[in-house]
Amino acid sequence: MASTSSGAPSLSELMGLAQKGDAGAYNQLLTRVADMLRAYFKRRVQDPGTVEDALQEALLSIHTARHTYRPEKRFEPWMYAIADHRLIDHLRKNRRYEATEDMDSLLLSDDWLVPGPDSALSSPSLEEILSALPQQQREVIRLLKIDELSVAEVSRKLGISESAVKVTAHRGYQILKKRFRGAEP
């Protein structure tokens, strides 16, 4: 692969040197790759934090996969194949993580127990609160909030996955929030 018109080594040349253990060439390669991929990701993702996170994952993958690059081939298709995959992977993981985070913060907080100003009940008992729920949701929330078991313990006790515990609890909290904060059920 030829050098660029400005005389700077091409990405293929730099990668060839990096594969031989040239740290300077590798640093130069990764810096140029980072600039290219940052611009590439910014065209697809708005959040700068997500761009940097996905970029770092892509760089790590490029590092792990560097033995698969053949010097006689063009560097860019190899690089973008890894980058695309890492970006999609990162976005998928983040969607699952954000959903889980919302449920975790609900599990830890008790503010959903406080009735809103328009609530028909001035100070509902926990039993009154829980009686509004279907049986499995009632059971899960009772174990989490009254028995103060962890998600893992509830999962083992009921024989359901931890995700199922979180999803069930989350649905229960949504019903209770609507019912006891004066919103429509």
Next chain:
Amino acid sequence: MKPGTKTEELIQNLADQASPVRPLPPVRVRLLRWLGAAVLCQAAGIAILGLRADAGAALLKADVILQSAGLILVSILSAFGAFSLSVPGEEKGPLLRKVPLLAVGAWMVLLLALVVQGKGIAAGMGLFCVRDILLLAVPPGVLLFIMVRAAYPLKLGWSGALAALSVAALGALGTQWICRNDSPMHVLLWHFLPVVFLGLVGVVLGRRLLRRGAA
């Protein structure tokens, strides 16, 4: 912290870890190396399990030869697909993944056509055939998964499916020269279906076994 500072630190760390690496051989070289080992495994497996007594007569049957040729094609195309998918950017288009499936489909069509023509609708028992397919598929399968994982597969499910399909076809090929029952219904139920099933299992195995960490 300035945007990009952590990235710069990461770049410096990675550059500090820049030990020499030997580039993997081209896909066709890796394929040939694996095929060589796989053929040896098959030959040994058939020798142990026992070549069918009527092998000479079977060589003269057109449908047997046609199916053997088809299975060789499925195995090679699938393995080529798995090796190609193991290198980022090597796959030029979805055809690489679809062609082996078309070949499997052609095998099914051939068997159904023979069944419809009434050329053998007795299925017979075939659990030993399933066993033989597995026994013949596992050794080259383990090697193929190791070789694919040694690269950097991105499409894990497809890589696993193609690798499993390749060795399953190889197992079916070897079994064809062990099992004397060439009835198309028997082959459909006890050779073809296990190959398809193993291909699907390969999707799961690929997702579990072929994942490489980011670093």
